[in-house]
Amino acid sequence: MSRQAPLTIAGEAEFLAHIIALKHESEDRLTTMADCLFAHNNPPAAQVFHELAGLISLVVEQLQTLALDHVLPEIPPWEYQWHCEDDPEALCMEHAHYLMSARQALQLALYNEQRSVEFLQRIEREVSEPAVREMARRQLRVEQEFAEIIRQRLADLPDEDVVCDDLDPPHMPE
Amino acid sequence: MNIAFKPKDYKTDVKPVWCPGCGDFATLSALTRSLAYLKLPKENVAMISGIGCSSRLPAYIDSYGFHGVHGRALALAQGLKAARPDLTVIAAGGDGDGFSIGGNHFLHACRRNMDLTYIVMDNQVYGMTKGQPSPTTEPEWVSKMAPHGTRLRPFQPLAIALASGASYIARGFAGDPKTLTQLIVEGIQHRGFAFIEVLSPCPTYRPEHKQWKLSVQPWPHPATDDPVKAAGFIHGDDGLSTGLILQRDLPVWQPVVEVSANVEDIAEDFAL
Numbered sequence: 001m002s003r004q005a006p007l008t009i010a011g012e013a014e015f016l017a018h019i020i021a022l023k024h025e026s027e028d029r030l031t032t033m034a035d036c037l038f039a040h041n042n043p044p045a046a047q048v049f050h051e052l053a054g055l056i057s058l059v060v061e062q063l064q065t066l067a068l069d070h071v072l073p074e075i076p077p078w079e080y081q082w083h084c085e086d087d088p089e090a091l092c093m094e095h096a097h098y099l100m101s102a103r104q105a106l107q108l109a110l111y112n113e114q115r116s117v118e119f120l121q122r123i124e125r126e127v128s129e130p131a132v133r134e135m136a137r138r139q140l141r142v143e144q145e146f147a148e149i150i151r152q153r154l155a156d157l158p159d160e161d162v163v164c165d166d167l168d169p170p171h172m173p174e
Numbered sequence: 175m176n177i178a179f180k181p182k183d184y185k186t187d188v189k190p191v192w193c194p195g196c197g198d199f200a201t202l203s204a205l206t207r208s209l210a211y212l213k214l215p216k217e218n219v220a221m222i223s224g225i226g227c228s229s230r231l232p233a234y235i236d237s238y239g240f241h242g243v244h245g246r247a248l249a250l251a252q253g254l255k256a257a258r259p260d261l262t263v264i265a266a267g268g269d270g271d272g273f274s275i276g277g278n279h280f281l282h283a284c285r286r287n288m289d290l291t292y293i294v295m296d297n298q299v300y301g302m303t304k305g306q307p308s309p310t311t312e313p314e315w316v317s318k319m320a321p322h323g324t325r326l327r328p329f330q331p332l333a334i335a336l337a338s339g340a341s342y343i344a345r346g347f348a349g350d351p352k353t354l355t356q357l358i359v360e361g362i363q364h365r366g367f368a369f370i371e372v373l374s375p376c377p378t379y380r381p382e383h384k385q386w387k388l389s390v391q392p393w394p395h396p397a398t399d400d401p402v403k404a405a406g407f408i409h410g411d412d413g414l415s416t417g418l419i420l421q422r423d424l425p426v427w428q429p430v431v432e433v434s435a436n437v438e439d440i441a442e443d444f445a446l
Contacts, residue, residue, distance in 0.1 A: 025203075028182060032199065035189035077207040078356040085350045090203070094349065094384050096194035097377060170305060170378045 007081050007126045013070040015123070015132045018080055019139055020063050022116065026089035027056040033096060040098040042164045048105040059142060083122060088115035101161045106154045113147040179213045181206035186236045197348030197374030198228045198295050204351050205235065208358040219262045222251040224276060226268040227302045228295035228374065245275025248283040248292060255288050256429050262362060263290040270300045273309040273329045284338035284367055286427045291361045291368045294331065297376035305379035331371045332408045332419060336401055341366035341424040343404070347373045347390045347416045357418060366426050373416070386414065393417030
């Protein structure tokens with residue numbers, strides 16, 4: 001179900017509409033995941049998502065300031081030109097689990113960040129409008145820096161993965 | 175920058191307690207996106223549910239809401255729509271709530287064709303009560319709660335909806351929120367009873383649902399208004415195809431309610 005057709009982002013406003021929707025969703029999913037993991041008594045993984053959501057909110061603020069000079073188009077949610085089923089940074093929820101470790105949380109966040117990088121690289125490659133390509137290049141640098149922060153945090157983790165105890169195990173299929 | 179409704183505007187401050195990885199998060203997200211896209215004022219929307227994991231949804235949507243009793247989401251939703259036809263009424267719940275305890279209401283809601291939307295997050299298990307088989311569980315699924323499996327043929331939501339007269343029938347997948355959003359938007363816009371089954375993975379009791387991502391395919395037929403064609407397509411389906419299946423114009427049941435009392439009269443009756 002991946003989108004294969006070339007991207008046709010017509011101008012800066014349409015690019016900003018895409019990237020703001022993407023980062024809004026990212027912030028929302030990271031916050032939701034943090035809340036959810038706190039509720040499931042998993043503070044180490046929750047803290048990872050909470051901190052990343054805080055960083056993303058700074059990016060959202062910058063983009064919204066940039067958007068003040070534009071009238072953004074209203075795009076139906078199913079017509080965003082993502083290259084995947086959902087917004088590239090909308091955490092692949094099927095990989096989340098209430099017992100996930102901080103390492104797994106960071107790996108999931110990095111995976112999403114890489115999808116975002118791929119999306120921006122596609123814009124750079126496929127969109128003809130020079131101003132859009134330039135905006136994509138700038139945003140790409142932001143995303144690459146963010147990915148680097150996550151990689152660094154992964155590198156800083158102790159070698160041994162810390163997994164929470166399951167205080168209320170489900171009756172799993174036998 | 176133009177002022178627009180944002181999906182976030184429709185979320186409450188109540189934090190979802192669903193398990194991380196639960197498909198219901200995607201339905202929540204698709205719903206808030208749909209409401210924002212349709213620019214529906216919060217005060218004109220009512221979310222109604224029964225009991226179960228997915229039935230917690232009204233707590234997370236910033237609109238009017240009612241978290242009702244088990245299996246009675248549609249009874250409540252239809253009652254509300256009868257009294258307040260001006261509202262956008264959305265009922266939501268799970269497969270146990272909707273097809274077992276609320277099965278009777280499901281049949282008659284399809285038949286009655288009131289103008290409301292019913293979203294069933296189908297995870298093929300009773301998650302809230304620790305993993306009993308539900309009406310849509312496969313007969314051979316073995317767990318501590320059903321050591322020999324149910325040995326019962328699963329309930330067929332789409333076929334039952336069609337046979338009972340639903341005028342909008344669709345299936346979405348939590349792993350494909352873009353399509354799910356479109357189905358919900360179209361379901362809300364549809365005049366009549368819109369039934370949307372959502373394949374919603376349960377990572378805790380049905381971890382094998384992770385495989386759905388590999389198996390789910392777009393519905394291989396164009397949406398039809400012909401129930402005979404739809405019946406053939408549904409019976410030939412493996413349960414993992416998603417999209418709009420049937421949409422047709424049928425008379426919508428909407429009673430004319432005569433006002434017999436005003437708020438002051440009612441308050442007087444309750445005065446101590």
